[in-house]
């Protein structure tokens with residue numbers, strides 16, 4: 177069997193991830209599975225560790241991120257240029273959108289069981305996005321990226337002491353609601369110049385643009401309900417010309433993916449996107465703040481091998497009418 181590595185963020189979910197790992201470790205020992213565990217010591221360390229594991233030899237290795245979406249984002253950014261890594265995820269963070277989108281159980285121990293089963297099968301190839309910022313620095317995303325209101329909320333959440341409190345009360349997801357309400361009345365919408373596969377669109381009074389590789393973001397909101405991670409296309413969502421009060425209704429409807437029916441929500445598909453704005457907007461990739469607009473985004477088709485229960489586009493097409501929803 178391939179060598180198995182875990183990169184663990186002991187600080188994810190405000191330290192609860194370390195306890196999660198202790199439970200996973202005793203399970204691995206009971207099952208006599210050999211592995212190597214590496215712990216992150218600072219922000220950005222998971223990327224470095226993933227790069228070091230990948231570069232060590234050309235042998236195929238399985239690399240599992242244990243933490244939140246931020247940890248998965250860093251691990252993926254560390255291994256993305258290498259072909260010898262199969263990527264997996266065990267949710268140990270507060271948001272865990274990767275596990276929703278790629279059908280990995282939210283319970284970490286169940287997730288480990290699923291990962292162990294998936295390790296015996298062929299991994300799935302999925303698309304990823306590459307963002308080029310105006311200073312030519314690149315960031316990859318596996319779930320989604322966004323510019324504007326949603327990015328400023330992600331930024332506030334990740335830099336807030338309230339996150340620890342919400343996590344302690346097991347209300348991790350509600351912190352997004354708290355900051356949404358806090359920012360709703362002061363946020364200034366802007367004009368966005370969006371180019372999708374060469375076609376230009378100008379949106380005035382825009383709240384945000386998201387570019388998705390899978391349906392879920394910001395702790396379980398179904399922002400791009402029809403998004404598939406292996407179809408060679410991003411799902412792009414623009415929310416514009418919306419009163420502050422109506423934004424609240426749209427927000428509530430995002431959890432069920434019904435927001436796309438509002439006339440102020442525009443959706444597109446495409447693989448080459450650029451975002452220019454009249455003033456710099458906050459930008460996130462997989463919920464992590466990465467800088468400001470302008471930027472361009474390229475899709476790399478089937479560029480990363482992942483352990484997922486989500487059926488591939490081809491399998492879904494074969495089983496015509498088959499549901500691919502998580503259950």
Ligand SMILES: Nc1ncnc2c1ncn2[C@@H]1O[C@H](COP(=O)(O)OP(=O)(O)OP(=O)(O)O)[C@@H](O)[C@H]1O
Nearest residue numbers: 189216217218219243244245246247269270271272
């Ligand atoms: N040892 C560490 N000390 C402090 N910060 C760390 C450490 N390791 C990783 N980080 C940072 O912790 C941040 C949050 O991690 P992560 O997103 O995995 O957990 P989370 O915030 O609990 O979950 P989610 O993003 O799903 O809500 C990331 O920005 C990462 O860079």
